[in-house]
Each structure stands twice: as structure tokens, then as C-alpha cells.
Amino acid sequence: MRNSLRVFAISLALASSAPSLAGAQTVAVGSKKFTESYVLGEIAKRILTEAGITATHTQGMGGTIILWQALKSGDIAFYPEYTGTISEEILKLKGAADRSAMESRLKAQGIGMGPELGFNNTYALVMRRSKSEAMGIASMSDLKSHPNLRVGVTPEFLGRKDGWKPLSARYGLSMKDVRGVEHALGYAALASDQIDLKECYSTDAKIKENDLVVLKDDLGYFPQYKALFLYRLDAPTAAISALAKLGGTIDEQRMTAMNADAERTKDYTLAASAYFGKVARKEAEGKSETTTQIILRTTKDHLVLVGISLGLAILAGIPLGILAWRSRAIGAIVLGLVGLVQTIPSLALLAFLIPWLGIGTNNAIVALFVYSLLPIVRNTVTGLQDIPSPLRESAEALGLEPAAQMRKILLPMASRSILAGIKTSAVINIGTATLAGLIGAGGYGEQIQIGLSLNDTPTILRGAVPSAVMAVVAQAGFDLLERAIIPKGLRLTLAKD
Amino acid sequence: MIALKSAERRYGASIAVYPTTLEFERGKTTALIGPSGCGKSTLLRMIIGLIAPSSGTLEVDGTPVNTFTSQQLRRRMGYVIQDGGLFPHLTALRNITLMAQHVGTDPAKVSSRVAELCTLTHFPQEALGRFPVELSGGQRQRVSLMRGLMLDPDILLLDEPLGALDPLVRSALQKDLRSVFEALGKTVVLVTHDMAEAGYLGHRLVLMREGRVVQSGSLEDFQKRPSDAFVTEFLTAQRSLVML
Ligand SMILES: Nc1ncnc2c1ncn2[C@@H]1O[C@H](COP(=O)(O)OP(=O)(O)OP(=O)(O)O)[C@@H](O)[C@H]1O
Ligand SMILES: [Mg+2]
Numbered sequence: 001m002r003n004s005l006r007v008f009a010i011s012l013a014l015a016s017s018a019p020s021l022a023g024a025q026t027v028a029v030g031s032k033k034f035t036e037s038y039v040l041g042e043i044a045k046r047i048l049t050e051a052g053i054t055a056t057h058t059q060g061m062g063g064t065i066i067l068w069q070a071l072k073s074g075d076i077a078f079y080p081e082y083t084g085t086i087s088e089e090i091l092k093l094k095g096a097a098d099r100s101a102m103e104s105r106l107k108a109q110g111i112g113m114g115p116e117l118g119f120n121n122t123y124a125l126v127m128r129r130s131k132s133e134a135m136g137i138a139s140m141s142d143l144k145s146h147p148n149l150r151v152g153v154t155p156e157f158l159g160r161k162d163g164w165k166p167l168s169a170r171y172g173l174s175m176k177d178v179r180g181v182e183h184a185l186g187y188a189a190l191a192s193d194q195i196d197l198k199e200c201y202s203t204d205a206k207i208k209e210n211d212l213v214v215l216k217d218d219l220g221y222f223p224q225y226k227a228l229f230l231y232r233l234d235a236p237t238a239a240i241s242a243l244a245k246l247g248g249t250i251d252e253q254r255m256t257a258m259n260a261d262a263e264r265t266k267d268y269t270l271a272a273s274a275y276f277g278k279v280a281r282k283e284a285e286g287k288s289e290t291t292t293q294i295i296l297r298t299t300k301d302h303l304v305l306v307g308i309s310l311g312l313a314i315l316a317g318i319p320l321g322i323l324a325w326r327s328r329a330i331g332a333i334v335l336g337l338v339g340l341v342q343t344i345p346s347l348a349l350l351a352f353l354i355p356w357l358g359i360g361t362n363n364a365i366v367a368l369f370v371y372s373l374l375p376i377v378r379n380t381v382t383g384l385q386d387i388p389s390p391l392r393e394s395a396e397a398l399g400l401e402p403a404a405q406m407r408k409i410l411l412p413m414a415s416r417s418i419l420a421g422i423k424t425s426a427v428i429n430i431g432t433a434t435l436a437g438l439i440g441a442g443g444y445g446e447q448i449q450i451g452l453s454l455n456d457t458p459t460i461l462r463g464a465v466p467s468a469v470m471a472v473v474a475q476a477g478f479d480l481l482e483r484a485i486i487p488k489g490l491r492l493t494l495a496k497d
Numbered sequence: 498m499i500a501l502k503s504a505e506r507r508y509g510a511s512i513a514v515y516p517t518t519l520e521f522e523r524g525k526t527t528a529l530i531g532p533s534g535c536g537k538s539t540l541l542r543m544i545i546g547l548i549a550p551s552s553g554t555l556e557v558d559g560t561p562v563n564t565f566t567s568q569q570l571r572r573r574m575g576y577v578i579q580d581g582g583l584f585p586h587l588t589a590l591r592n593i594t595l596m597a598q599h600v601g602t603d604p605a606k607v608s609s610r611v612a613e614l615c616t617l618t619h620f621p622q623e624a625l626g627r628f629p630v631e632l633s634g635g636q637r638q639r640v641s642l643m644r645g646l647m648l649d650p651d652i653l654l655l656d657e658p659l660g661a662l663d664p665l666v667r668s669a670l671q672k673d674l675r676s677v678f679e680a681l682g683k684t685v686v687l688v689t690h691d692m693a694e695a696g697y698l699g700h701r702l703v704l705m706r707e708g709r710v711v712q713s714g715s716l717e718d719f720q721k722r723p724s725d726a727f728v729t730e731f732l733t734a735q736r737s738l739v740m741l
Binding site: 390391394396398399401404408412413487488489490492 | 542545547567568569570571572574576578579580582583584585586587588595596599628629630631644
């Protein structure tokens with residue numbers, strides 16, 4: 001018991017030393033979950049830092065909706081966005097929107113638009129060069145006579161207002177096989193001839209790397225996607241003007257090169273440093289994190305997430321279990337509620353908590369806490385229920401006060417069941433905590449998310465393997481703890497039954 | 498002295514014990530007998546306050562039990578049940594001394610009292626460190642008896658303490674119980690199915706049937722002046738059992 005308290009105290013201490021995302025003087029930059037956004041976020045962080053402003057960068061927080069919400073709620077002050085997305089997805093404007101129209105509408109929501117960075121990263125459709133040449137397809141109009149081509153576009157593109165469906169209507173396409181495939185995986189599918197056609201961003205490094213052909217948008221369907229930073233109007237003026245210096249400094253070629261560098265090195269900080277010149281790029285290479293450093297850092301973050309959420313779940317779950325056991329009515333309510341939250345998909349729960357808890361560690365801890373409750377509460381109730389009634393009666397007849405009965409008789413007798421519940425929670429928690437990577441809370445999930453966005457197996461494994469190891473170690477640790485915590489007499493009795 | 502005044506216990510619509518007025522004399526052993534389900538345990542549970550009477554009252558030494566806190570009341574009583582009701586996670590010694598330690602009894606006093614009780618109940622001292630699962634049924638029953646006697650209560654309540662034991666151990670324990678009761682002179686209420694055991698251990702017998710007291714008195718009263726046909730039937734059934 002005392003040991004687990006100590007673990008909990010250490011976790012708390014670690015957590016309070018972890019950087020806070022919402023510090024008063026800190027400017028928070030966010031980015032979307034694809035390479036270019038990561039790189040732009042890193043460039044922004046460095047620009048701000050060089051201007052003497054403390055800046056953090058929460059990498060790869062999610063898609064447009066999550067970033068936009070985070071910006072509006074003040075979790076982040078800046079993130080890179082594209083003009084087409086602002087008009088189509090955020091403001092839902094009809095037809096071509098000019099800058100001043102967008103600006104005035106954003107202003108009403110407390111958001112400002114920085115200057116355009118220079119490049120236009122519009123959507124485009126790509127095919128393998130061999131296939132396009134064999135079939136004589138050079139423009140999007142040529143697609144019309146080939147309804148059997150296999151299409152694999154991102155789920156986001158499938159649903160977008162300027163996405164697949166309106167595109168098909170505009171060009172009169174009637175493709176039979178259209179599927180939603182994640183962006184990096186889509187490139188892999190295209191390269192291995194699983195699909196024939198996908199959408200891309202015109203600055204994607206993969207286009208050159210995989211020798212793909214960009215089809216000509218001969219009807220001018222795709223809107224302009226000029227990159228720029230969105231920012232909160234209440235962000236520090238110094239930060240806004242520092243980032244404004246980025247205006248017109250990154251053309252398509254430069255962006256494509258940095259994207260390629262990022263995908264090759266798997267190090268966004270390194271790729272971003274190229275913006276600051278060859279010397280800066282060299283320096284950054286020296287500072288690049290080694291695999292061991294990455295694993296140590298993510299392990300620490302992961303332990304904080306798991307330790308605190310599990311500790312809180314134990315502190316709350318056992319009393320809730322006792323309460324549920326004492327009264328049938330309360331029990332039905334408590335178990336019902338705890339069971340209900342368990343059924344919320346984890347991604348939905350994280351998203352649901354964003355308006356209250358923002359993005360990052362706090363949100364992840366609350367979500368993990370909620371998921372850890374059920375096994376602990378349920379096993380506490382079962383453990384107490386399974387105590388034979390003559391023994392409960394004896395404890396009461398001795399004249400022990402209710403609290404002493406609980407402490408000296410009932411809880412020790414239920415200890416095996418409770419500990420089993422905690423073990424289940426811990427193992428589930430360690431696995432689920434990898435989802436914290438989706439909302440910038442770090443841990444092993446960070447590497448898994450980066451790896452997924454690059455379709456890079458070694459990076460994925462750098463997160464997945466330690467997470468599996470931690471789960472196995474936790475399992476073994478609890479088996480040892482069982483010998484220490486469960487009273488010997490009880491173990492003998494259970495062994496005999 | 499324990500007195501029930503029209504004490505009744507209902508469970509929903511069914512009545513486990515009809516309004517009963519009954520006294521248990523100080524320093525005497527009363528044996529409660531009757532067929533299964535007649536309300537013996539319910540009566541005992543009311544005395545120790547595990548359940549409250551649905552109507553009527555219960556007094557200990559002239560004071561209604563509701564003026565005690567239930568903890569105070571229970572500490573004046575020892576309670577021994579079938580199979581002992583020992584806590585499996587505690588050793589025999591810890592089972593016996595749990596309450597004494599909880600109320601802060603001087604450790605030296607505790608150990609001399611345990612030694613005394615071991616002698617009294619014929620329990621081997623070297624087995625005190627074992628867990629209940631490592632004891633025989635008879636030993637468990639002795640430990641349970643020691644636990645009931647540890648704080649030297651005025652009242653001892655035993656609910657079929659010998660129910661689960663084989664005949665030889667049972668008769669040995671019957672002898673031990675009788676000498677303990679004689680030596681200590683406590684107010685004892687003992688529940689049993691067995692007429693012979695009731696007659697051997699009890700100064701007075703109380704026979705119950707379907708929640709009501711049918712007759713109370715000495716074994717001789719029961720044999721010579723049965724109050725109705727059920728009493729005779731009960732005695733006959735018990736005798737024919739013995740003859741088997
Ligand atoms: N918690 C309860 N809820 C409902 N009915 C109960 C409860 N406890 C006891 N009863 C009923 O009250 C009646 C008396 O039960 P009690 O346990 O006092 O019988 P007993 O004389 O001790 O029987 P036995 O010799 O089998 O132990 C029985 O009909 C029993 O079913
Ligand atoms: Mg009974």
C-alpha cells in the first residue's frame with residue numbers, strides 16, 4: 001500500500017515538472033498531422049524562439065477541425081493553414097473568396113490571417129508514371145473514359161466540400177472503386193499497384209520520390225491552397241510580427257525540399273532548420289535526438305500519463321466500489337455510469353474533452369482515468385460481494401466500527417479481486433495511453449503517430465514495442481505485488497478451494 | 498439478563514419470529530432448539546443487534562438495547578457461529594486478539610489471556626500462528642470460542658457451534674463447553690438442533706416452531722409435561738435418531 005502511494009507521489013512530481021502548454025508567457029504553436037504542417041510548426045517555433053519568445057510546438061494534433069477548435073479555445077495561438085481550407089472548410093464560403101472577405105469573417109471570431117508564405121500547396125490527383133503513360137492520361141478530363149481505375153483518397157478528401165464527390169461531378173467521373181485510405185498509406189498503396197489514383201498535395205515529397213505524375217486540373221477545379229499562419233488576435237504582438245516575417249519566403253521548391261528532408265530524416269526540427277540556412281541545418285544535425293533519447297523521453301511521458309491516471313483511478317475507484325457495494329441503488333448508478341463512459345470510443349472521448357481541458361497531458365490523463373475506473377470499481381464490488389455472509393456477520397458482531405470492518409476485514413479479503421482489477425486497468429491504460437499522441441500529450445503514441453503519418457515502420461515500432469514491453473513489465477510487476485499485498489492466509493485458502 | 502418484550506421480526510410479508518416475550522437468566526445457559534427455519538438464528542441476531550426487531554423491544558440488564566451504541570453492546574457479548582466464522586487472512590492468534598488490539602488492550606495482558614484461554618479450551622498454543630485453513634474443524638471451533646471469550650463478555654451467544662463436526666470431536670467439545678460454561682458462569686444462549694446436546698449443556702431449554710416459542714423449561718419438564726403434540730413428536734424424532 002505504502003509503495004503504491006510512493007509511486008503515485010513520484011508520478012505527481014514528474015507531472016508537475018513536465019512543461020505546461022498554457023503558461024502565461026508561452027506562445028503555443030500547433031500543427032496538423034502531416035509532414036509539411038509539422039515542418040512549418042517547427043519553423044514557427046524557431047522564429048519565435050529567436051525573437052526571444054518562449055514557444056512550444058504541439059506536433060500533429062489532428063485534422064482541420066481539431067486545430068481550429070484548439071485555436072479558438074486558446075490552447076494554441078498559431079497554426080499553419082491553407083487559404084482553400086479556410087474558405088471551404090472553416091468559413092464554408094461559396095465560390096472564390098478573396099482575402100479581405102476571409103479576413104473580416106475570421107476577425108469576428110478573434111482570429112487573424114498572417115501573410116502568405118509563398119507556395120501554393122493545392123490538391124492534385126496523381127498516378128504512377130508507367131500507368132499514366134500506358135493509358136494516355138495526362139489531365140483530369142482524360143479520367144472520364146476510365147471508370148475502372150482504382151481510387152484511394154484520404155477519408156478527409158472523401159468528405160470535403162472541394163473533395164472527391166464534387167470533383168467527380170465536375171469532371172463527369174463515374175469511378176466504381178473508390179476507397180478512403182490514410183495519406184501516407186495511400187502513397188504506399190499507389191507505389192505497390194494496389195490503387196491507381198489518389199489525391200496529393202502539390203508539395204508532397206513523395207511525388208518526386210515515387211516518380212508520380214500530377215494530372216493537369218484542366219477545368220481549374222481545385223481552389224488555391226496558399227499556406228499561411230492563422231493566429232489569435234490576442235496573441236502577443238511581438239509573436240505576430242515575428243511570424244509575419246515568414247511571408248513570401250518559402251516557394252514550392254523550397255517547401256518540397258524540406259518535406260523530402262523531413263521524410264528522409266524523420267526529424268522535423270532538423271528539416272525545419274534548413275529554412276535558417278546551411279549552417280543551421282548542420283548544427284541541428286548534431287543536436288538531433290538519438291533513438292535512446294527518444295525512448296527515454298517518451299517512456300517518462302508515458303509513465304506520467306499512466307501513473308497519474310491509474311493512481312487517480314485507484315483513489316476514486318475503490319471508494320466508488322465500496323459505495324456501490326453498500327447500496328444497491330447507488331451501485332446500479334455507479335456501475336451504469338462507469339460502464340457507459342467505457343463504451344465511448346477513445347478518440348471521441350478525447351475530442352469531447354477538448355473544449356474543457358484543451359489539448360495535451362490533462363486531457364489525456366482525464367480520458368485514461370475514466371477508462372481505468374470500470375475494472376477497479378467492478379472488481380472492488382465483486383471482491384466485497386464474494387465475502388461469505390457468515391464472515392461479514394462475524395466482523396460486525398465483534399463490535400468493529402464500519403470503517404474498521406472495512407479496513408481490517410473486508411478490504412483485505414477483497415484484495416485479490418481489487419488487485420486483479422487494478423492490473424487489468426494498468427494494462428489497458430498503457431495501451432490506450434498511446435492515443436495521447438493524437439492530442440500532443442507525448443508518450444509512446446507520439447512516435448506511433450509520426451510513424452503513421454510517414455508510413456515509416458521503424459518509427460511506429462519505436463513507440464509500439466516499448467508500449468508492449470511496458471504492458472508486459474506491468475503485468476509481471478503486479479504478479480509480484482500480489483505476493484506482497486494479498487495476505488498469506490487468504491492465498492492459502494484460495495489455493496485450497 | 499436478556500429480556501425480549503414482544504420482540505418480532507418480519508422479512509417483508511413473512512414473519513421469521515412472531516412477537517415473543519422471553520427472558521434469559523444471568524449466569525445460566527439457555528438452549529434454543531427447534532426445526533430448521535423456526536427462527537433460532539433470527540432471535541440470536543436480534544440479541545446481538547445484527548438485526549433490529551420489527552416491533553417490540555429487547556433489554557439487557559434492564560436497559561433497552563437501543564440506548565447502547567451497537568458497538569458497545571456487541572463488545573459485551575461473544576458470538577460464535579457454525580464453522581467458526583474465522584477470518585481466513587488472519588492467523589488464529591490474530592483472529593482471537595483482533596478486537597482486544599483494536600480497543601488498545603495492553604499486549605502483556607493480551608498474551609496472558611490467550612494462554613489462559615488455550616488451557617480452558619484445550620487448544621495447542623503452538624497452533625496459534627496458523628491460518629484457519631491450516632486448522633482442523635474442531636480446532637477452528639475452539640479458536641472461535643476463544644475469540645468470543647477474549648474480552649471476557651457477560652453474554653455468550655453460540656449459533657450451532659458444533660454443527661459441522663464429526664461425532665467424536667463433537668462430544669469432546671461438548672464436554673469442554675460445559676466445563677467452560679460452569680467455570681465462567683456467563684449468561685449463555687446456545688442454538689442447537691440436537692435435543693441431547695441441549696439437555697446436556699442447557700440449564701433451560703426453549704423449543705421453537707415456525708417463529709413461536711412452543712415450550713420452555715428443563716429437559717425433565719419437556720419429557721414429563723410436554724405442552725402439545727409437537728413437543729412429543731420432536732422428542733420422539735430425536736430419540737429415534739439416537740437409536741439409529
Ligand atoms: N435475510 C432474510 N430475508 C428473508 N428471510 C429470512 C432472512 N433471514 C432469515 N429468513 C427467514 O426467517 C426464517 C427463520 O430463519 P432462521 O435463520 O432464524 O432459522 P433457524 O431456526 O436458525 O434455522 P436453521 O436451524 O436452519 O439455522 C426462515 O424462514 C428464513 O428463511
Ligand atoms: Mg440458524
